[in-house]
Amino acid sequence: MAQQVCMPRLSQTMTQGRVVxxxxxxxxxxxxxxxxxxxxxxxxxxxxxAPQSGILRRVLVPAGEEANVDTPLAILAGAEENIEELLTGRPQAAGVTAPPTPREPAVPGVPAAPGRRQAISPVARRVARELGVEISQVAGTGAGGLVTEKDVRAFASQGMAAPVVEAPEDAQVIPLTGLRRRIAERVSLSRRTAADVTTVVDVDVSEVAALRKESGSSYTAYVAWAAAQALREFPILNASLVEERILVKRDIHIGVAVALDQGLLVPVIRFADRKDVEGISREIDEMAARARDGQLTPDDLTGSTFTVTNSGAFGSLLFTPIINQPEVAILGMGKVADTPVVRDGAIVVRKVMYLCLSYDHRVVDGAPAVQFLQAVKRRLEQPGILPP
Structure with missing residues (x-):
């Protein structure tokens, strides 16, 4: 039986997707x-x-195009089966507003006529906000005058300097697509919007190192646990800035950055403040394994309220992590190194790590940011505060 293959809803918040x-x-x-x-x-x-067996008779939305959830993408049917009814009766493409009368094709740079409702794809609207583009000034080149992401980016580039063109023959050309493109968009958004500041503190993790010999838990698990507990004391760091409102989240969901060959993913440890170090460590290991196997779902990557990232695993001493929007803070871990320190007037060697907190100064002031960092440090340095 002939059947349409529609754009799936990959997460609760998804309204549109792109055919890669x-x-x-x-x-x-x-x-x-x-x-x-x-x-x-x-x-x-x-x-x-594929929802059923058959022949891929028709692709309705080609690779690179966007479509709303439930929009037909293709038709599966038998080799001789009539699919005309599905072709003629299928809904219009995502975001398309059919014009009442034929009109000339849209001309790039020419906005829609006054009084005429402009068809805009959700992704185009989001990109316009990120780039500071007045969407009403963008001419749509999609079907029915639809304003697409490409139209917005082309309009924005008109006011920017022309990029330097390099001959590709002496370079490996890597298309900026998929995960790499999403990372580029998100870190660029963070740099454009957040008034980010980074503050650093050194932490003596010698006691944690001793505990790890018995527990087998990672340093990341201990830091994530300590951060989740400290967020209870300083909830302003467990927040997001949405338009003109600061939303302080009641639940604490810690995103833990996982490095892959193709880029960075941030799976989420939900209700992290209710879990012990062992539980957090187990979830991190499971999520990391699923990330490497490509088995994470969109829900696994959605909903974090605060992020922990560990570049120390690669030898970094300290760094300035970029805030994972729409969060307002991120905690970076440097490497653990044997370091001479003064204790009771004597120089001794201890295991020391630098913790680097980047926070959005639009929401978080310096005092609570440093106090939060000290609360994390205290939990990692004093064995009496650590869980058994």
Whole structure:
């Protein structure tokens, strides 16, 4: 039986996705459960399986295009099955407003006529906000005059200096797509919007090092636990800035950055303040393994209220981590190193780590930021505060 393959909802917050790649061509046979198309949301990229066996008769949304959730992307049917009804009766593409009368194609740089409602894709609207583009001034080149992400970026580039063009013959060309593109967009957004400041403190983690010999838990797990507990004392760091409102979150969900060959993912440890170090360590290990195997779902990557990232695992002493929007703070871990320190008037060697807190000064003042960092430091240095 002929069936439409529609844009899936990959997470509760997803309203639109991008077709990254069709894994089958028109005319190919497809088995039920076989990967059919790669879809990218604002959180992750996932392969979508075929809902039934059949022939990929028609691709309705090509690779690189965006579509709203539930928009038909393709038609699966038998080789001789009539699909005209599905073709003629299918809903219009995402965000398209059909014009009442034929009109000339949109001209780049020419906005919609006054009084006429402008069709804008959700991604284009978001990118316009990020780039500070007045969306009403952008002409849509999509179907029915739809303003697309490409239109917004082209409009924004008109007011910017032309990029330097390099000959690619002496360089490896890596397309800025998929996860790498999402990372680029998110860190750029953070730099453009947050008034970020970084403060650093040294932490004697010798007691944690001793505990790790028995528990087997990672330094990241101990720091995530300490941060979650300290956020109870300083909830302003467990917040987000949305338009003109500061939203202080009641629940504490810690994002833990995981480095992959293709980029960085941030799976979420939910209700981290209710878990002990062992539980957090176990979840981090499980999430990291699933990330490396490409098995994380969008929900695994959604909803963090505070992030911990560990560049010390690669030998970094200290750094200035970039805030994971829309959060207002991120805690970076440097490497653990044997360091001479003064204790009771004597020089001794202790295991020391630098913790680097970047925070959004629009929301968080310096005093609570430093006090939070000291609360984390205290929990890691004093064994009486650490869990058994």
């Amino acid at each position: 790649e069709w894994l089958k061509r028109e005319g190919d046979a497809v088995k039920k459960g076989e990967p059919l198309v790669s879809i990218e949301s604002d959180k992750a990229e996932m392969e979508v399986e």
